[in-house]
Amino acid sequence: MVQISVIGAGSVVFTGRLVVDLCLTKGLYGSEIVLMDIDKERLDMMYSLAARYAQETNANFTFKKTLDIKEALDDADFVINTVKIGGYKDMESEREVATKHGYYGGVGERVSDYYGGIGAYCQLKFFLDLARDVEDICPNAWLIQAANPVFEGVNLMTRETKAKVVGVCHGHYGYREVVKTLDLNGREVDVRMIGFNHNIWLTRFTYNGEDAYPIFDKWIEKRSEEYWKSEKYLKSLPWEVEQMSPAAIDMYNIFGLLPIGDTVRSASPWWYHLNLETKQKWFGPTGGFDSEIGWKMYLNSLKEMLEGLNLWANNPTIPLTKVYPPTFSGEQHIPFIEAIANNKETVLQLNVPNKGTIFGIPDDVIVEVPTLVDKSGIRAMQVGSLPRRIMVHNMIPRMLKMEQVLQAFLEGDRKGLLLMTAEDHRTRSFEDAKSVIEAILGQYWNSEAAKYYK
Amino acid sequence: MVQISVIGAGSVVFTGRLVVDLCLTKGLYGSEIVLMDIDKERLDMMYSLAARYAQETNANFTFKKTLDIKEALDDADFVINTVKIGGYKDMESEREVATKHGYYGGVGERVSDYYGGIGAYCQLKFFLDLARDVEDICPNAWLIQAANPVFEGVNLMTRETKAKVVGVCHGHYGYREVVKTLDLNGREVDVRMIGFNHNIWLTRFTYNGEDAYPIFDKWIEKRSEEYWKSEKYLKSLPWEVEQMSPAAIDMYNIFGLLPIGDTVRSASPWWYHLNLETKQKWFGPTGGFDSEIGWKMYLNSLKEMLEGLNLWANNPTIPLTKVYPPTFSGEQHIPFIEAIANNKETVLQLNVPNKGTIFGIPDDVIVEVPTLVDKSGIRAMQVGSLPRRIMVHNMIPRMLKMEQVLQAFLEGDRKGLLLMTAEDHRTRSFEDAKSVIEAILGQYWNSEAAKYYK
Numbered sequence: 041m042v043q044i045s046v047i048g049a050g051s052v053v054f055t056g057r058l059v060v061d062l063c064l065t066k067g068l069y070g071s072e073i074v075l076m077d078i079d080k081e082r083l084d085m086m087y088s089l090a091a092r093y094a095q096e097t098n099a100n101f102t103f104k105k106t107l108d109i110k111e112a113l114d115d116a117d118f119v120i121n122t123v124k125i126g127g128y129k130d131m132e133s134e135r136e137v138a139t140k141h142g143y144y145g146g147v148g149e150r151v152s153d154y155y156g157g158i159g160a161y162c163q164l165k166f167f168l169d170l171a172r173d174v175e176d177i178c179p180n181a182w183l184i185q186a187a188n189p190v191f192e193g194v195n196l197m198t199r200e201t202k203a204k205v206v207g208v209c210h211g212h213y214g215y216r217e218v219v220k221t222l223d224l225n226g227r228e229v230d231v232r233m234i235g236f237n238h239n240i241w242l243t244r245f246t247y248n249g250e251d252a253y254p255i256f257d258k259w260i261e262k263r264s265e266e267y268w269k270s271e272k273y274l275k276s277l278p279w280e281v282e283q284m285s286p287a288a289i290d291m292y293n294i295f296g297l298l299p300i301g302d303t304v305r306s307a308s309p310w311w312y313h314l315n316l317e318t319k320q321k322w323f324g325p326t327g328g329f330d331s332e333i334g335w336k337m338y339l340n341s342l343k344e345m346l347e348g349l350n351l352w353a354n355n356p357t358i359p360l361t362k363v364y365p366p367t368f369s370g371e372q373h374i375p376f377i378e379a380i381a382n383n384k385e386t387v388l389q390l391n392v393p394n395k396g397t398i399f400g401i402p403d404d405v406i407v408e409v410p411t412l413v414d415k416s417g418i419r420a421m422q423v424g425s426l427p428r429r430i431m432v433h434n435m436i437p438r439m440l441k442m443e444q445v446l447q448a449f450l451e452g453d454r455k456g457l458l459l460m461t462a463e464d465h466r467t468r469s470f471e472d473a474k475s476v477i478e479a480i481l482g483q484y485w486n487s488e489a490a491k492y493y494k
Numbered sequence: 495m496v497q498i499s500v501i502g503a504g505s506v507v508f509t510g511r512l513v514v515d516l517c518l519t520k521g522l523y524g525s526e527i528v529l530m531d532i533d534k535e536r537l538d539m540m541y542s543l544a545a546r547y548a549q550e551t552n553a554n555f556t557f558k559k560t561l562d563i564k565e566a567l568d569d570a571d572f573v574i575n576t577v578k579i580g581g582y583k584d585m586e587s588e589r590e591v592a593t594k595h596g597y598y599g600g601v602g603e604r605v606s607d608y609y610g611g612i613g614a615y616c617q618l619k620f621f622l623d624l625a626r627d628v629e630d631i632c633p634n635a636w637l638i639q640a641a642n643p644v645f646e647g648v649n650l651m652t653r654e655t656k657a658k659v660v661g662v663c664h665g666h667y668g669y670r671e672v673v674k675t676l677d678l679n680g681r682e683v684d685v686r687m688i689g690f691n692h693n694i695w696l697t698r699f700t701y702n703g704e705d706a707y708p709i710f711d712k713w714i715e716k717r718s719e720e721y722w723k724s725e726k727y728l729k730s731l732p733w734e735v736e737q738m739s740p741a742a743i744d745m746y747n748i749f750g751l752l753p754i755g756d757t758v759r760s761a762s763p764w765w766y767h768l769n770l771e772t773k774q775k776w777f778g779p780t781g782g783f784d785s786e787i788g789w790k791m792y793l794n795s796l797k798e799m800l801e802g803l804n805l806w807a808n809n810p811t812i813p814l815t816k817v818y819p820p821t822f823s824g825e826q827h828i829p830f831i832e833a834i835a836n837n838k839e840t841v842l843q844l845n846v847p848n849k850g851t852i853f854g855i856p857d858d859v860i861v862e863v864p865t866l867v868d869k870s871g872i873r874a875m876q877v878g879s880l881p882r883r884i885m886v887h888n889m890i891p892r893m894l895k896m897e898q899v900l901q902a903f904l905e906g907d908r909k910g911l912l913l914m915t916a917e918d919h920r921t922r923s924f925e926d927a928k929s930v931i932e933a934i935l936g937q938y939w940n941s942e943a944a945k946y947y948k
Contacts, residue, residue: 294909294913309916309924311916311923311924402856428901428904428905429901429905429907429909429910429913431897431901432894432897432898432901432910433898433910433913433914433917436894436897437894437917440886440890440891440894443885443886443890444886444887447882447883447885447886450882451882451883453883455748455883456883456886456887459748459883459887460887462763462765463887463891463919465917465919465921467919469765470763470765
């Protein structure tokens with residue numbers, strides 16, 4: 041069978057899900073799973089949990105662990121990258137510095153700077169090094185990019201290396217929340233979402249073969265107000281309810297198609313994100329996933345998950361299948377691997393070079409679209425066009441931000457970083473932009489970036 | 495010979511220059527010149543002045559005049575469009591309305607809205623109708639587009655019709671002001687400027703075959719301060735000195751290449767244009783061509799020119815060659831016509847579809863580049879790439895604005911107009927954007943646009 045190397049295996053939650061999916065995928069039994077991380081303690085824990093889970097589910101895998109990335113890549117057929125360099129702590133302090141300078145929630149907000157500090161430096165540097173290592177060590181392997189920023193990252197890696205990179209995300213499942221809230225029978229629903237990662241639009245939405253947007257319109261008219269007063273909306277975790285928030289509905293009114301998943305947050309206009317108050321108006325009482333409240337909830341959920349894993353790792357008598365039930369997570373990494381490894385044709389929502397798939401986007405830019413995957417690789421489906429209003433007020437502007445991030449990164453261009461912030465809607469003077477950029481680059485966390493961006 | 499039809503012949507200054515150039519171009523003698531305008535009085539005046547100028551210079555042309563555009567196009571080989579629908583008066587009141595709403599100098603400032611009201615509606619509508627008439631009536635004619643906005647206009651006409659359209663501007667001659675101020679011998683200077691109309695960058699600048707940017711750097715270091723205190727800088731008309739203004743030098747520092755001509759004003763960052771005070775800092779005492787002072791000077795100069803023409807028209811004894819000396823204006827319209835009509839290979843700076851000329855710009859987007867023109871048409875020269883920083887922080891953003899203007903125009907999309915203003919750096923809330931758009935559309939001048947944009 042194949043060798044699957046998980047880079048950043050200590051990224052606990054994520055890897056946990058992968059292990060469950062893997063153990064349920066009989067078609068991959070016999071494979072070797074190499075777990076790699078730089079944190080020995082977490083790696084050991086993940087390794088023992090993974091082996092235990094396989095044992096409990098009678099899944100036949102060989103597990104290996106290593107602290108060395110090159111060793112992990114050796115002989116790999118699939119490389120899954122889930123790395124978040126430096127974790128989230130320093131990123132939080134970066135956001136505080138920015139907020140003090142008048143940039144609530146951070147500069148580059150809602151795009152890539154969440155992920156890897158200013159200009160996404162730490163993440164992009166790691167991604168590029170990894171893709172180059174893949175190119176050298178296992179040039180035929182598929183590099184499955186799960187770590188954010190997926191959009192910037194996959195564009196960078198596919199342009200700068202010959203590694204076979206594919207971006208994978210679960211954000212498009214946001215449509216299921218639409219289906220559920222509208223009380224539709226999911227089996228009769230057909231959807232298509234296209235765009236960029238964290239920036240996708242529902243271009244097809246049918247129910248029993250007929251356009252389902254009118255059902256949605258009716259929900260807005262008759263039931264949305266009531267929904268926004270419901271326990272469900274007011275008490276759920278932010279990432280569970282953003283999909284049907286006033287933000288999503290307002291974006292639908294503005295753009296004419298429903299934004300799906302992270303799009304509601306990441307691609308929404310600046311005036312939803314002025315401060316906690318406006319965020320609460322648009323995204324509910326938590327202010328959404330990326331507000332100070334929502335993000336803290338997310339970090340807490342990660343912490344609790346880690347504590348749980350630690351507890352279970354130290355109590356070998358607890359059946360892991362009790363805490364992690366053996367059901368597919370819905371993540372696409374393992375189905376992608378099985379589709380390729382076993383030539384099992386599968387429809388997956390993936391991030392791949394456009395090559396004419398979405399009209400008006402350059403061929404080499406990475407788009408997120410439905411694809412058919414089998415042994416021969418990935419074939420994007422014909423998805424047609426997005427409405428011009430969305431193209432010129434959402435897609436091309438988002439693409440431009442990606443190009444700006446990559447220009448600054450590839451050229452080590454501090455002026456590029458500065459111009460991005462200067463064009464930020466909140467910037468009141470060029471001097472303000474300079475001073476926030478220098479303040480952020482002056483942090484410990486960004487010391488390498490500060491040297492790099494000249 | 496050929497038939498040249500001038501649409502908007504009452505656009506006095508412009509047509510005046512054309513007539514002089516024409517009368518100096520012996521290679522076109524024998525041609526028929528059709529002057530068209532909807533203002534009978536001005537048309538009669540232009541007609542009589544043109545005929546007199548030809549007589550004085552022994553230039554052999556047949557002049558015709560008409561108030562009917564279709565008659566003017568009949569049998570035309572070249573159509574020159576210099577039309578400014580509605581003149582400038584209503585546009586000024588539109589800018590006042592915008593200023594009252596917190597948009598100093600108008601919404602869409604420095605881009606296309608100067609030219610033809612909100613979303614450039616009046617101009618674009620006229621351009622498209624004209625190109626369609628050319629397609630019908632004289633499909634083999636060249637449509638020489640001089641009227642602004644050239645960038646939006648030529649993109650619109652080439653996409654929507656089969657008319658052979660070329661955009662012509664004199665802005666690139668701004669480089670001559672550089673040559674003069676640096677005391678260089680113009681004959682030893684070689685320059686190349688590429689980009690979009692009103693958005694071009696000096697990518698080649700040599701003196702005696704060697705890079706001349708170091709000479710320019712030295713001027714900045716040693717002589718710029720003194721220049722900015724000189725009579726020349728402080729007393730000249732704004733369009734004569736913007737090229738060497740602090741704005742141009744600062745843009746050079748930011749972007750790494752010198753912006754040429756209108757670029758200094760049209761493509762400069764938002765923080766130069768906050769109010770008259772910042773404009774004066776960057777563009778000199780008048781605040782530049784498009785400030786309330788500079789623009790008034792321009793309108794006055796037009797008015798004086800018109801009064802002069804009226805005076806000369808009414809005094810047939812004044813030799814016109816005294817007031818309009820028989821020297822070439824430098825405008826490229828007549829040289830373009832001669833290059834085609836007489837197969838006289840000529841290098842001209844023109845606005846044509848990119849087709850791979852500038853790397854990273856779609857093939858169908860209009861670029862301003864040096865070209866070779868002869869009987870076979872226009873061939874863009876190989877000009878290579880622009881620096882990535884300029885691409886992602888100037889060229890693509892400018893292209894995007896053009897796409898937004900055309901999307902709103904072609905789809906009659908009021909939300910498109912609104913989103914453009916919502917993204918304006920000065921907009922403080924979505925409601926503010928709505929209210930300024932409605933206020934502008936509510937003006938008499940925009941009544942047709944108000945009906946059109948739904």
